[in-house]
Amino acid sequence: ASQKTWSGRFSEPVAELVKRYTASVFFDKRLAEFDIQGSLAHAQMLNKVGVLSSEDLSAITDGMAKILSDIRAGSFEWSLDLEDVHMNIEKRLTDLIGDAGKRLHTGRSRNDQVATDIRLWLRHEIDSLIALANDLQAALLELAEANAETVMPGFTHLQVAQPITFGHHLLAYVEMLARDVERLHDTRRRTNRLPLGSAALAGTSYPIDREYVAKQLGFDAVCYNSLDAVSDRDFAIEFTAAAALIMTHLSRLSEELVLWMNPRFGFIDMSDRYCTGSSIMPQKKNPDVPELVRGKTGRVNGHLVSLLTLMKGQPLAYNKDNQEDKEPLFDTVDTVSATLRIVADMMRGVVVKPEAMRRAVKQGYATATDLADYLVKKGLPFRDAHEAVALAVRYASEQKKDLEELSLVELGTFSPLISADVFSVLTPEGSLASRDHIGGTAPKQVRAAILRARQRLAGA
Numbered sequence: 001a002s003q004k005t006w007s008g009r010f011s012e013p014v015a016e017l018v019k020r021y022t023a024s025v026f027f028d029k030r031l032a033e034f035d036i037q038g039s040l041a042h043a044q045m046l047n048k049v050g051v052l053s054s055e056d057l058s059a060i061t062d063g064m065a066k067i068l069s070d071i072r073a074g075s076f077e078w079s080l081d082l083e084d085v086h087m088n089i090e091k092r093l094t095d096l097i098g099d100a101g102k103r104l105h106t107g108r109s110r111n112d113q114v115a116t117d118i119r120l121w122l123r124h125e126i127d128s129l130i131a132l133a134n135d136l137q138a139a140l141l142e143l144a145e146a147n148a149e150t151v152m153p154g155f156t157h158l159q160v161a162q163p164i165t166f167g168h169h170l171l172a173y174v175e176m177l178a179r180d181v182e183r184l185h186d187t188r189r190r191t192n193r194l195p196l197g198s199a200a201l202a203g204t205s206y207p208i209d210r211e212y213v214a215k216q217l218g219f220d221a222v223c224y225n226s227l228d229a230v231s232d233r234d235f236a237i238e239f240t241a242a243a244a245l246i247m248t249h250l251s252r253l254s255e256e257l258v259l260w261m262n263p264r265f266g267f268i269d270m271s272d273r274y275c276t277g278s279s280i281m282p283q284k285k286n287p288d289v290p291e292l293v294r295g296k297t298g299r300v301n302g303h304l305v306s307l308l309t310l311m312k313g314q315p316l317a318y319n320k321d322n323q324e325d326k327e328p329l330f331d332t333v334d335t336v337s338a339t340l341r342i343v344a345d346m347m348r349g350v351v352v353k354p355e356a357m358r359r360a361v362k363q364g365y366a367t368a369t370d371l372a373d374y375l376v377k378k379g380l381p382f383r384d385a386h387e388a389v390a391l392a393v394r395y396a397s398e399q400k401k402d403l404e405e406l407s408l409v410e411l412g413t414f415s416p417l418i419s420a421d422v423f424s425v426l427t428p429e430g431s432l433a434s435r436d437h438i439g440g441t442a443p444k445q446v447r448a449a450i451l452r453a454r455q456r457l458a459g460a
């Protein structure tokens with residue numbers, strides 16, 4: 001135990017069980033590259049303010065380069081006895097370069113060190129998630145463009161409601177993802193602050209230059225309160241909340257893919273590489289991937305609750321509880337990033353079946369609202385029009401016919417206002433074309449929306 005960095009005060013070694021319980025190296029080694037980045041910026045600053053000699057600085061720089069390449073090569077030996085990523089690297093540095101390695105931790109604590117590492121790491125991950133979410137939007141836009149005129153039933157209560165285009169439906173998800181990306185940008189702004197310099201909790205007596213370190217590491221600013229800087233993880237929590245919303249959106253899309261792929265709907269087919277068979281039922285082609293997306297949403301929601309719960313009882317400032325922030329955060333990033341990637345590829349493999357979508361529109365009296373609106377435009381109050389059309393739908397369904405298939409004489413029995421021009425509003429195409437305003441489902445508007453979304457993506 002004598003190799004423990006803080007062991008001088010202790011008269012007996014840490015129990016084996018405790019060592020194992022408190023160690024984090026096997027997961028926080030993932031922060032290694034960022035830990036080194038932070039240490040180098042700290043060392044440069046110490047040198048600049050005259051606390052660390054130039055010889056020590058260059059020894060530290062060389063030593064860290066060697067450590068970094070060993071870590072990248074997978075030849076770095078991580079030790080449980082050294083507890084976490086920070087002490088593993090520092091110990092190795094000292095083995096390599098001697099006393100200069102021991103001077104690195106001047107004016108610093110693992111508390112501000114780890115807070116800095118996580119922020120650097122998360123900033124990096126947020127940037128890749130933004131790129132992935134944008135690529136998924138691009139995939140959805142490709143499919144939407146190919147289906148700007150493809151008629152499908154829009155649902156409310158999962159009952160056929162009104163005709164929409166498949167392109168319009170997909171664009172709903174593009175909007176959700178665009179807001180998800182905004183949330184990530186917003187979280188990034190609050191993540192991108194420098195805790196280093198806060199030391200253990202109260203700051204340090206060395207003449208440090210925090211602004212300089214912030215600049216070196218690309219942070220927008222320093223954290224302005226040392227207690228807050230080492231102890232709060234709100235940036236990680238809000239990131240996880242943003243991640244949970246991304247998963248929620250992808251889960252809804254997945255639920256729809258599962259439904260649409262069911263032969264009772266038959267709206268789409270999915271590439272075989274996204275499905276699996278059954279070990280017992282030879283006929284099966286199962287949509288495992290969207291089902292798993294739905295399932296994995298639960299684990300990210302769980303991570304959000306974990307982190308909120310982790311934080312809520314902690315007195316200021318740092319407490320070891322915070323070491324538990326990492327696994328939920330890492331798993332959130334891994335889950336969301338894999339999911340965004342796979343959903344984008346899956347959407348590029350969706351095969352649309354327009355005949356089935358059209359058939360479903362016809363079976364659901366989706367243009368009933370259009371008939372009511374037609375009567376209103378001819379002077380009937382909306383409530384009366386609603387009632388007249390309800391009777392017409394009832395009659396048509398008794399005849400096992402679509403509204404469009406009723407004769408003018410039959411239609412005329414429900415209102416004398418109905419004349420031959422009614423048939424243009426009873427077709428799905430007529431209904432679609434009439435919803436011609438920003439945000440509406442008219443194919444013209446869908447194309448305009450695709451253009452707008454592409455411009456937004458290009459500006460991002």
Ligand code: ARG
Pocket residue numbers: 024028084110111114318320322323324
């Ligand atoms: N492994 C610790 C963490 O993740 C690093 C900070 C430890 N600080 C301390 N005072 N024990 O939070």
